[in-house]
Structure formats: C-alpha cells, structure tokens
Amino acid sequence: MTIGQQLKKFRLLLGLSQADMAAGIVTASFYSKVERDQSEIIIDKLVEILNAHNISLNEFFETVK
Numbered sequence: 001m002t003i004g005q006q007l008k009k010f011r012l013l014l015g016l017s018q019a020d021m022a023a024g025i026v027t028a029s030f031y032s033k034v035e036r037d038q039s040e041i042i043i044d045k046l047v048e049i050l051n052a053h054n055i056s057l058n059e060f061f062e063t064v065k
Contacts (some may be wrong), residue, residue, distance in 0.1 A: 001063045003046065004037040010055055011035075023052040 001009075011021040022031035025048045026041070033039035041049075050060055 002037050003041065003064055004035045006060060006064050007031075007049070008035045010053070010060065014053060016053075021049065021053070023049055025049050025052065 007021065011018065014021070017028075018031050018035065019028040022028050026034075026045055030039060030041075031049075034041045047057070050057065
C-alpha cells in the first residue's frame with residue numbers, strides 16, 4: 001500500500017473530506033494528488049496531517065511499502 005492509499009484509507013475511516021483531512025496544512029488540491037499518487041508529500045507535512053487527526057506513525061506505516 002502506498003502513502004496515498006493509506007491516507008485515503010484513514011480519511012474514509014474517519015469520515016472526512018479531502019479538505020478536512022488536509023487540515024489547512026496543505027491545499028485540498030495537493031492532498032488529492034497525494035492520495036492519487038500523483039505527488040509526493042514531505043514527511044513534515046505528513047506527520048502534521050497525521051497528528052491533526054490523532055493517527056499514530058506506527059499505525060499509519062504498518063502496511064505502507
């Protein structure tokens with residue numbers, strides 16, 4: 001599973017829109033590209049998004065390859 005796929009999985013589990021998941025940390029447009037694996041996200045921004053939604057790094061990276 002890619003980072004984008006994992007973000008989408010958690011977003012859907014939380015019942016959030018892409019804009020809500022982006023949490024003002026990145027634009028919804030950019031976030032959408034990350035979910036579709038069309039753009040890469042820097043680790044700092046990824047961690048900010050995960051922290052904003054109380055998602056642990058261990059849980060997130062459990063299935064990412």
